[in-house]
Amino acid sequence: xTTNPGxxxxxxxxxxxxxxxxxxxxxxxxxxxxPRCHYxxxxxxxxxxxxxxxxxxxxxxxxxRPRARAGHDEEDDTQPVPxxxxxxxxxxGLPWAWIALGxxxxxxxxxLGWKWNxxxxxxxxxxxxxxxxxxxxxxxxxxxxxxxxxxxxxxEHQWRMGEGAQALPAVRALADEGEPRAMVLxxxxxxxxxxxxNAIGQPxxxxxxxxxxxxxxxxxxxxxxxxLGGLYExxxxxxxxxxxxxxxxxxxxxxxxxxxxxxxxxxxxRGADPVSQxxxxxxxxxxxxxxxxxxxxxxxxxxxxxxxxxxxxAGLVRLKDKLHPSDIAEAERLADAWKPGQPLxx
Numbered sequence: 001x002t003t004n005p006g007x008x009x010x011x012x013x014x015x016x017x018x019x020x021x022x023x024x025x026x027x028x029x030x031x032x033x034x035p036r037c038h039y040x041x042x043x044x045x046x047x048x049x050x051x052x053x054x055x056x057x058x059x060x061x062x063x064x065r066p067r068a069r070a071g072h073d074e075e076d077d078t079q080p081v082p083x084x085x086x087x088x089x090x091x092x093g094l095p096w097a098w099i100a101l102g103x104x105x106x107x108x109x110x111x112l113g114w115k116w117n118x119x120x121x122x123x124x125x126x127x128x129x130x131x132x133x134x135x136x137x138x139x140x141x142x143x144x145x146x147x148x149x150x151x152x153x154x155x156e157h158q159w160r161m162g163e164g165a166q167a168l169p170a171v172r173a174l175a176d177e178g179e180p181r182a183m184v185l186x187x188x189x190x191x192x193x194x195x196x197x198n199a200i201g202q203p204x205x206x207x208x209x210x211x212x213x214x215x216x217x218x219x220x221x222x223x224x225x226x227x228l229g230g231l232y233e234x235x236x237x238x239x240x241x242x243x244x245x246x247x248x249x250x251x252x253x254x255x256x257x258x259x260x261x262x263x264x265x266x267x268x269x270r271g272a273d274p275v276s277q278x279x280x281x282x283x284x285x286x287x288x289x290x291x292x293x294x295x296x297x298x299x300x301x302x303x304x305x306x307x308x309x310x311x312x313x314a315g316l317v318r319l320k321d322k323l324h325p326s327d328i329a330e331a332e333r334l335a336d337a338w339k340p341g342q343p344l345x346x
Contacts, residue, residue: 032049191237233267
């Protein structure tokens with residue numbers, strides 16, 4: 001077939017397309033580069049073709065790692081594995097859990113503090129009530145003692161006015177109730193007489209009187225102890241026993257009773273077998289008795305005149321010639337150091 005040169009077309013058969021060589025069979029080794037760790041597979045790798053031999057990630061699901069920043073010589077091959085979303089949510093919730101726990105602890109501490117403060121207030125209120133009750137009891141007891149003493153004083157006045165027979169039943173009733181002052185008054189009435197006049201129309205019983213005085217003295221009444229000591233020192237209604245008188249005087253003197261101090265001091269100043277003279281203790285006791293008489297100038301009406309502590313000054317004057325000034329100074333020092341309730345030291 002001829003062609004017209006002017007047509008620019010050719011009727012010559014086209015050359016067949018060059019034959020491309022058939023692709024070779026896929027090799028068992030594919031040189032892939034991991035998009036995550038950038039590891040290039042080697043022929044010796046035994047991992048599956050879809051898995052990176054180094055990081056074991058699936059090629060098609062791996063995300064490329066960011067390249068190293070400028071200035072870094074090498075890339076870091078140990079990138080952190082992305083957190084599980086559930087773990088991320090749990091981690092995000094941790095601060096709130098701690099806040100809740102802290103709030104619970106603070107609330108518990110506040111509750112404990114409130115309870116402790118309430119207990120302290122209740123304890124303080126109980127102590128105040130107890131103190132108030134104690135003061136009320138003390139006031140009530142003091143009022144009862146005062147009322148009882150006023151009643152006994154009235155009965156004593158009735159006795160001294162010559163109405164002992166009329167007053168005796170009431171005095172005995174109070175003594176039976178355990179009132180020490182009533183016991184002393186009853187003993188004085190049964191002994192008969194007073195510093196003013198003798199009892200009228202009243203039976204005397206010295207033996208019973210001694211029993212009441214001893215009972216009162218053993219209960220701690222200093223006046224009863226002095227009355228008993230005087231009876232034994234002078235031998236009135238009982239055999240004379242100066243040593244027993246000393247014991248009863250000591251009971252009263254240790255309490256700081258002026259009459260007891262004076263009576264014991266005068267016993268030591270005079271001496272009475274088997275009680276020897278003891279001038280230094282006598283000066284100490286008379287000094288204390290003189291100070292006590294200044295503090296309580298009113299005489300106890302149930303004491304006899306032989307036991308009035310107001311006579312202590314006269315006893316010191318009589319005793320002064322028997323003592324050296326150094327002995328007097330020592331006796332004064334002992335008197336200054338002694339307090340009621342303490343042993344007398346001799």
